[in-house]
Amino acid sequence: MSVAEVGGDEGIEPVRGDEGGSVLGPRNPAVEAQNPDMNVPPVTDSGTVPNLKMSYAQTHARILSGGWAREITVRELPVATEIAGVNMRLNPGGMRELHWHKEGEWAYMIAGSARITLLDAEGRMFVEDVSRGGLWFFPAGMPHSIQGLEDGCEFLLAFDSGSFSENETFLITDLFDHTPKDVLAKNFGVDESEFDALPTDIDHTRYMFAAEVPPPIGSDQALMAGGPPSTGFTFDMDGMTPAKVPGGTVRVVDRNNFPATGISAALLEIEPGAMREIHWHFNDEWQYYLSGRGRMTVFASSGKARTFDYRAGDVGYVPFAMSHYVENTGDETLRMLALFRSPTYRDVSVRQWMAMLPPEIVKQHLNLSDEMIAGLPKAKQSIVR
Ligand code: MN
Ligand code: MN
Numbered sequence: 001m002s003v004a005e006v007g008g009d010e011g012i013e014p015v016r017g018d019e020g021g022s023v024l025g026p027r028n029p030a031v032e033a034q035n036p037d038m039n040v041p042p043v044t045d046s047g048t049v050p051n052l053k054m055s056y057a058q059t060h061a062r063i064l065s066g067g068w069a070r071e072i073t074v075r076e077l078p079v080a081t082e083i084a085g086v087n088m089r090l091n092p093g094g095m096r097e098l099h100w101h102k103e104g105e106w107a108y109m110i111a112g113s114a115r116i117t118l119l120d121a122e123g124r125m126f127v128e129d130v131s132r133g134g135l136w137f138f139p140a141g142m143p144h145s146i147q148g149l150e151d152g153c154e155f156l157l158a159f160d161s162g163s164f165s166e167n168e169t170f171l172i173t174d175l176f177d178h179t180p181k182d183v184l185a186k187n188f189g190v191d192e193s194e195f196d197a198l199p200t201d202i203d204h205t206r207y208m209f210a211a212e213v214p215p216p217i218g219s220d221q222a223l224m225a226g227g228p229p230s231t232g233f234t235f236d237m238d239g240m241t242p243a244k245v246p247g248g249t250v251r252v253v254d255r256n257n258f259p260a261t262g263i264s265a266a267l268l269e270i271e272p273g274a275m276r277e278i279h280w281h282f283n284d285e286w287q288y289y290l291s292g293r294g295r296m297t298v299f300a301s302s303g304k305a306r307t308f309d310y311r312a313g314d315v316g317y318v319p320f321a322m323s324h325y326v327e328n329t330g331d332e333t334l335r336m337l338a339l340f341r342s343p344t345y346r347d348v349s350v351r352q353w354m355a356m357l358p359p360e361i362v363k364q365h366l367n368l369s370d371e372m373i374a375g376l377p378k379a380k381q382s383i384v385r
Pocket of ligand 1: 099101105144169
């Protein structure tokens with residue numbers, strides 16, 4: 001019986017064979033059951049490795065008339081210095097206020113659809129509707145908005161700094177509220193009285209607000225008579241043809257197929273029993289679990305390793321160069337996003353490395369058989385079963 005099967009409402013005792021002992025004190029069985037590999041780690045786990053797991057279920061939900069937002073930043077997950085993530089819901093018509101920020105913004109539409117607008121660095125307007133499985137990238141500094149369409153929407157945002165906060169963006173109402181009225185009048189060439197009706201609820205409460213569902217996109221685009229529209233800030237990630245491998249599929253979106261992006265992404269579908277093979281990257285990896293269950297061991301060198309369990313709605317993190325695998329431990333397909341603060345996706349497969357080396361070098365390190373070494377595939381497969 002695997003560790004994952006002994007959970008349930010009773011929780012998990014920290015007992016492994018003849019070692020450990022039952023819990024006598026207060027306990028939270030539901031949380032224990034979600035973390036079997038923390039409560040009974042594999043014997044290969046060792047040393048002190050920082051926490052690499054956080055769930056949106058444990059974050060503060062900022063609830064407003066237009067929807068809600070919750071974030072996992074370096075404050076919620078201190079190791080995650082390269083990327084911060086925000087999970088956001090917009091009701092039908094719900095508007096994420098016109099704003100900008102110092103970080104690049106990558107997004108993946110989880111459900112529903114939204115209208116996005118952006119003014120690019122050449123002064124051209126970009127307006128597009130993004131539906132489930134689509135993504136966008138807004139380069140740092142470019143002003144933008146997001147609005148839920150008639151079906152509303154929920155999406156994941158990723159920013160290229162762990163210390164980003166969704167609560168500290170530059171908001172259009174905040175700008176107007178903190179500029180002298182006579183300066184506004186001079187700037188726009190109108191009388192000060194024009195600004196008498198500015199919203200007074202602007203102590204960051206606009207941010208996300210209920211609004212009318214926008215008209216069909218054709219009319220919005222027709223309104224933009226100021227010049228040719230901008231292009232290239234969206235990509236249909238689910239719609240791309242995935243690499244199919246035994247045990248799952250892999251979609252990679254990076255500068256090679258989406259030139260505007262500053263964040264590279266892999267969407268992995270791992271079948272029950274299959275596993276993202278042992279590998280590492282050249283940047284930190286920020287993970288978001290879309291469905292299913294999995295476990296990951298992160299090897300941190302010097303005899304240190306730690307295993308974590310994840311499920312839909314959880315966030316995982318892997319610091320630069322630390323090797324890891326992700327094994328599907330559930331009975332449905334594990335879908336996950338892996339994001340990197342680099343425009344180009346790159347990884348190293350330990351299996352490919354072994355396969356490409358002169359066999360005698362591998363043999364003298366690990367005492368493996370000639371047959372096993374000869375049988376290693378030289379092509380990187382990403383997922384194995
Ligand atoms: Mn933004
Ligand atoms: Mn990885």
